[in-house]
Each structure stands twice: as structure tokens, then as C-alpha cells.
Amino acid sequence: xxxxxxxxxxxxxxxxxxxxxxxxxxxxVRGLGEHSRWRLPARPRAWLARGLxxxxxxxxxxxACELVIGAVAASVMVALALAPGLVVPAALAVVxxxxxxxxxxxxxxxxxxxxALPGGxxxxxxxxxxxxxIGDALGSLAVDSPLAPDVRRVxxxxxxxxxxADSLAAWPEERPAPAVxxxxxxxxxxATIGGRSADALDGLAASLRERLGATAEARALSAQxxxxxxxxxxxxxxxxxxxxxxxxNSVDALLGTGAGRACLVAGLACEAIAALWMRRxxxxxxxx
Numbered sequence: 001x002x003x004x005x006x007x008x009x010x011x012x013x014x015x016x017x018x019x020x021x022x023x024x025x026x027x028x029v030r031g032l033g034e035h036s037r038w039r040l041p042a043r044p045r046a047w048l049a050r051g052l053x054x055x056x057x058x059x060x061x062x063x064a065c066e067l068v069i070g071a072v073a074a075s076v077m078v079a080l081a082l083a084p085g086l087v088v089p090a091a092l093a094v095v096x097x098x099x100x101x102x103x104x105x106x107x108x109x110x111x112x113x114x115x116a117l118p119g120g121x122x123x124x125x126x127x128x129x130x131x132x133x134i135g136d137a138l139g140s141l142a143v144d145s146p147l148a149p150d151v152r153r154v155x156x157x158x159x160x161x162x163x164x165a166d167s168l169a170a171w172p173e174e175r176p177a178p179a180v181x182x183x184x185x186x187x188x189x190x191a192t193i194g195g196r197s198a199d200a201l202d203g204l205a206a207s208l209r210e211r212l213g214a215t216a217e218a219r220a221l222s223a224q225x226x227x228x229x230x231x232x233x234x235x236x237x238x239x240x241x242x243x244x245x246x247x248x249n250s251v252d253a254l255l256g257t258g259a260g261r262a263c264l265v266a267g268l269a270c271e272a273i274a275a276l277w278m279r280r281x282x283x284x285x286x287x288x
Contacts, residue, residue, distance in 0.1 A: 038062060055105035056112060068098050082245050086255070089264070104279075114179045115212060116146040121183060121205035125198040134191040135164055150175060164191045179208050229278040233271060 039045065040061050048061040059067070072094045079090040120141050127137035135158065141151045150171065157167035168188040172181040186204050190197035243250045254260040 040065065051099075051102040051106065054107070054109050055102050056109040057102075057105075064098070068095065082248070084248075086241075086244050086251065089255070110175075110177065113146050113150075113175070114177055114208075117179050117183050118205040118209040118212070120145065120147045120151075121186075121201045121208070124187070125201040125205070128190075128198040128201070134187060138187070164188075179211070182208070229275075233275050233278065236267065236271065 040048065045061045048064060052059055052061065052064060057064070072091050075090040075094045076087050079086040123140055124134070124137040127140055128134070135155065138151050138155060141147045142155060145151070153174070154164075154167045154171055157170065158164040165188040168184045168191065171184040182204060186197075186201060190201065240251070254264055
């Protein structure tokens with residue numbers, strides 16, 4: 001069994017490495033023609049694609065499912081080698097880890113976008129000082145920037161005759177965030193009234209950067225509390241894994257009887273509730 005785990009794990013590692021090296025080229029090749037790989041149904045695929053985009057994970061939904069399947073296979077092989085009774089809990093834990101991770105990281109793309117706003121405002125202000133209009137200055141953000149998709153959408157609406165100010169007014173509705181609302185308002189005022197707006201945009205960029213710095217400082221100050229929450233929440237699971245490795249017979253009562261399985265399910269449910277509760281407490285301290 002140990003040799004099987006070693007050989008299978010090595011083969012999986014080699015296959016994952018080759019797939020990683022071919023990912024960029026494969027993505028370009030697939031973009032040239034029809035997609036021949038399997039596809040998820042439309043509704044689950046849209047939900048998973050939105051979750052991956054919100055978490056800033058550069059994977060297709062099908063690729064994410066394949067990664068989870070590979071992780072489940074690896075966890076099953078390891079559980080078979082250590083304690084066969086842990087096969088089902090290990091597989092379920094790996095399957096549940098994906099949605100939980102996406103849920104935890106759901107604001108990562110939004111945070112990156114907001115963090116790029118001060119630099120984008122400064123770039124627009126520099127273009128205005130060089131004699132460019134607001135529309136032309138926004139065009140410099142439409143290429144190779146975290147703001148590029150939103151800026152391209154704003155400029156496309158303006159090109160259809162909506163007007164740049166009205167197009168900017170719809171931006172906060174598409175991406176509801178206080179920083180986006182302030183940025184869109186400042187750019188709309190600059191596009192409507194004109195005048196020396198570069199200094200005002202620089203001032204807004206400095207204000208947004210200070211706000212981001214305060215948020216980062218709050219996260220740094222709460223790092224110890226978040227680490228304590230991880231340790232407290234992970235200790236029971238770590239002890240269960242250690243017990244299964246040190247003495248596989250010790251988990252027979254937990255996994256081999258109805259009462260034991262009920263206790264296991266109740267314990268995992270309490271762990272999940274406690275994790276959500278501690279995360280809410282820590283996040284509330286950061287938001288304040």
C-alpha cells in the first residue's frame with residue numbers, strides 16, 4: 001500500500017506539473033477553435049465562474065473541478081495508507097474545502113480592484129496635465145490594468161452616445177463600493193465642469209491610499225487574533241488525524257458505530273459554526 005501511494009502520488013505530481021506547463025499554451029490553442037473538453041451545465045458553470053472570478057482565481061470552472069477531483073483522489077490514497085476508516089471523511093473534507101475557500105476569498109478581486117484605484121486616478125491626473133481629455137485619459141487605463149474591464153465598459157457606453165458623465169454614474173451600480181462611488185463622482189465632475197481637475201484627482205487618490213493603509217494596519221493588528229482562531233479551530237481536526245495515524249484502531253468507535261458517526265457529524269458541524277462565528281468577530285474588528 002505504501003508503494004502504491006508513493007507511485008500514485010509521484011504520477012499525479014508529474015501529471016500536474018506537465019498540465020501546469022501546458023496551461024498557457026493550451027488556453028491559447030483552445031481559444032483558436034472549438035472547445036472539445038467537457039463542460040459543466042450552464043447554471044452550475046455560471047455560479048462557479050462567478051465564484052472563481054470573485055476570488056481572483058485564474059481557472060476555468062472545468063479546470064477547478066478537475067483540480068478538486070485530483071485532490072480527492074490523492075486524499076483517498078493517503079487515507080487508505082493511514083486509516084481506511086478516514087477515506088469518506090477525507091474525501092468529503094476535500095470536496096467541502098473548495099466552496100469554503102471560495103466563500104472566504106470572495107472579496108479578493110474586489111480588494112485588488114479598490115487597491116488599484118489610487119494609482120489609476122494618479123495616472124488620469126498625469127494625462128490631464130499633459131493636455132488629454134477625461135475620455136483619452138481613461139483610455140490609458142483600459143489596457144493591462146485591474147481597472148481595464150470596468151473602464152472599457154464605461155467608455156463603450158459613452159461611445160454609444162450615453163455621455164461620459166452618465167456612463168460614469170452607472171459605474172457604482174455595477175461595482176458597489178465607496179471608493180468606486182467617489183472615483184466615479186470625481187471623474188464625472190471633471191468631465192462635466194472641466195477646469196483644473198488634476199489636483200483634485202491627486203487629492204482623492206491620496207485619500208483613498210490613506211484609507212487602504214488604515215485598513216491594512218487594522219488587518220495587521222488583527223493577525224494574532226486570526227491566527228489564534230485558526231489554531232483553536234484546527235486543533236480538534238489535527239488531533240483526529242494524529243490519532244488515526246498513531247493508532248488507527250482508536251477511530252474505529254468513531255467511524256464504525258452509529259453513535260460515533262453521529263458524534264463526528266455533530267463535532268464537524270460545531271467546528272463549522274465556530275469558524276464562521278470567529279471569522280465574523282475578527283472581520284468586525286477589521287471593518288471598524
